[in-house]
Amino acid sequence: MIPAKLFSRSLIQNGFTTRFYYTNRVNKATLYSRISPLGSPDKSVEAELEAWLKNGNNIRVAELQRIIHDLRKRKRFTQALQVSEWMNKKGLCAFSPTEHAVQLDLIGKVRGFLSAESYFEKLKDQDKTEKTYGALLNCYVRQRQIEKSLSHLQKMKELGFASSTLTYNDIMCLYTNIGKHEKVPDVMREMKDNKVSPDNFSYRICINSYGVNSDLEGMERILAEMESQPHIEMDWNTYAVVANFYIKAGLPEKAIDALKKSEQKLDNKDGTGYNHLISLYASLGNKAEVLRLWGIEKEACKRYINKDFTTMLQSLVRLDEFEEAEKVVKEWESSGNYYDFRIPNIVIVGYAKKGLHEKAEVMLENLMKKGKATSPNGWGVVATGYLDQGQVKKAFGCMKIALSLSAEKGWKPNLRVITSILDWLGNEGSSRDVEDFVTSLKRIVPVDRKMYHALLKANIREGKRVDKLLDLMKADKIDEDEETKTILAMKSS
Numbered sequence: 471m472i473p474a475k476l477f478s479r480s481l482i483q484n485g486f487t488t489r490f491y492y493t494n495r496v497n498k499a500t501l502y503s504r505i506s507p508l509g510s511p512d513k514s515v516e517a518e519l520e521a522w523l524k525n526g527n528n529i530r531v532a533e534l535q536r537i538i539h540d541l542r543k544r545k546r547f548t549q550a551l552q553v554s555e556w557m558n559k560k561g562l563c564a565f566s567p568t569e570h571a572v573q574l575d576l577i578g579k580v581r582g583f584l585s586a587e588s589y590f591e592k593l594k595d596q597d598k599t600e601k602t603y604g605a606l607l608n609c610y611v612r613q614r615q616i617e618k619s620l621s622h623l624q625k626m627k628e629l630g631f632a633s634s635t636l637t638y639n640d641i642m643c644l645y646t647n648i649g650k651h652e653k654v655p656d657v658m659r660e661m662k663d664n665k666v667s668p669d670n671f672s673y674r675i676c677i678n679s680y681g682v683n684s685d686l687e688g689m690e691r692i693l694a695e696m697e698s699q700p701h702i703e704m705d706w707n708t709y710a711v712v713a714n715f716y717i718k719a720g721l722p723e724k725a726i727d728a729l730k731k732s733e734q735k736l737d738n739k740d741g742t743g744y745n746h747l748i749s750l751y752a753s754l755g756n757k758a759e760v761l762r763l764w765g766i767e768k769e770a771c772k773r774y775i776n777k778d779f780t781t782m783l784q785s786l787v788r789l790d791e792f793e794e795a796e797k798v799v800k801e802w803e804s805s806g807n808y809y810d811f812r813i814p815n816i817v818i819v820g821y822a823k824k825g826l827h828e829k830a831e832v833m834l835e836n837l838m839k840k841g842k843a844t845s846p847n848g849w850g851v852v853a854t855g856y857l858d859q860g861q862v863k864k865a866f867g868c869m870k871i872a873l874s875l876s877a878e879k880g881w882k883p884n885l886r887v888i889t890s891i892l893d894w895l896g897n898e899g900s901s902r903d904v905e906d907f908v909t910s911l912k913r914i915v916p917v918d919r920k921m922y923h924a925l926l927k928a929n930i931r932e933g934k935r936v937d938k939l940l941d942l943m944k945a946d947k948i949d950e951d952e953e954t955k956t957i958l959a960m961k962s963s
Contacts, residue, residue: 537553551580554573587609603626654675689715706743710746725754757789896925917946
């Protein structure tokens with residue numbers, strides 16, 4: 471499941487999330503169609519822009535602005551900045567405060583607030599408007615620069631630039647991000663005193679501040695105020711935030727009431743909203759509602775993405791509904807979505823945590839039979855489970871597969887599991903088994919005394935000489951200890 475803190479944050483920050491689908495439809499080449507597939511943030515788009523011009527194509531400012539907007543929406547900020555800077559450098563249009571604000575925001579995201587500050591200082595006075603001041607404030611807030619944010623806000627007030635809802639929302643975000651939730655209502659009061667109307671986000675972040683501090687009365691009071699505002703259209707996100715705090719407070723009836731209101735406000739095709747509600751109902755242990763909403767989401771959204779399957783599987787595993795979870799895995803396999811091992815791995819890990827290691831192993835084996843990639847971590851989790859049940863031989867089998875797979879970035883085998891397997895191999899395994907296991911192990915972790923001890927034990931049991939092993943051990947700067955001497959004494963016994 472999504473950790474509670476991250477879950478709350480995503481509910482507060484995300485109003486509506488665009489769901490992107492990709493098709494193989496071939497259309498006439500456009501500049502957008504050339505840049506959009508350059509998904510890696512390391513790929514420069516400037517070369518594509520120059521090539522487009524070199525080939526005699528026209529470039530419209532509106533199209534570049536649309537490309538920047540799309541790249542920002544997809545969080546491809548580096549490439550969006552490249553387009554913005556290229557457009558400015560080429561002098562394709564005179565930048566207005568709006569274009570400057572966009573570029574300033576991108577500089578802050580890509581290079582940090584100091585670079586954004588430098589860009590701002592170089593702007594002409596007529597370009598230092600509420601928009602560009604606001605963009606710089608957002609850069610400070612994003613990087614949690616408290617003093618700079620508050621000092622900049624004061625200057626905005628002096629210039630008469632602190633009259634927008636967004637400015638106050640930024641400051642409330644700042645206090646939320648640094649954990650000073652108690653200051654958020656004060657900002658909200660100042661906002662209203664200055665005749666600035668709060669929007670949905672303002673109310674939602676204020677509701678969150680009361681909820682985090684377990685002040686449910688304050689939360690309910692702000693919610694009631696929000697509901698009474700004629701300019702506010704209530705949204706599913708706000709009721710989901712409220713439901714989340716009721717769940718944490720152990721008030722299931724109030725949580726369900728908030729969830730029902732949230733569902734009523736949900737756009738019929740908003741998969742992200744359905745995912746949040748499914749997770750919250752799973753937190754309440756309500757299987758019926760989880761399955762009902764999944765059915766509605768599938769019908770409403772028609773095509774569902776891997777994130778949808780992830781949420782549903784996490785929810786079912788949390789409810790211990792493994793039979794239903796396996797059905798959803800089969801739905802995912804037949805969906806045509808791209809393969810991502812992390813999806814079936816939710817169920818595999820769930821089985822392992824419940825002590826159902828055989829079922830987890832069967833799932834892994836079935837994936838491999840279908841030619842699908844598994845991961846060292848998946849097999850390692852099952853190996854750990856077998857070891858905890860005292861089934862070292864099975865743990866050894868799973869760990870062998872884990873070590874044979876290309877190592878995940880940063881993956882390391884569980885030291886306790888490795889140590890137990892080496893002890894078992896030294897006492898019961900063949901010298902060939904130990905050699906193969908140690909060879910695989912050395913590709914991922916440094917050689918150590920435990921590996922040599924297992925090799926020594928196995929070779930001595932089989933009556934083989936160990937002189938070369940001892941020389942290798944010495945070359946690896948591993949000294950003999952008392953256990954080594956005890957093992958070597960086995961030769962003469």
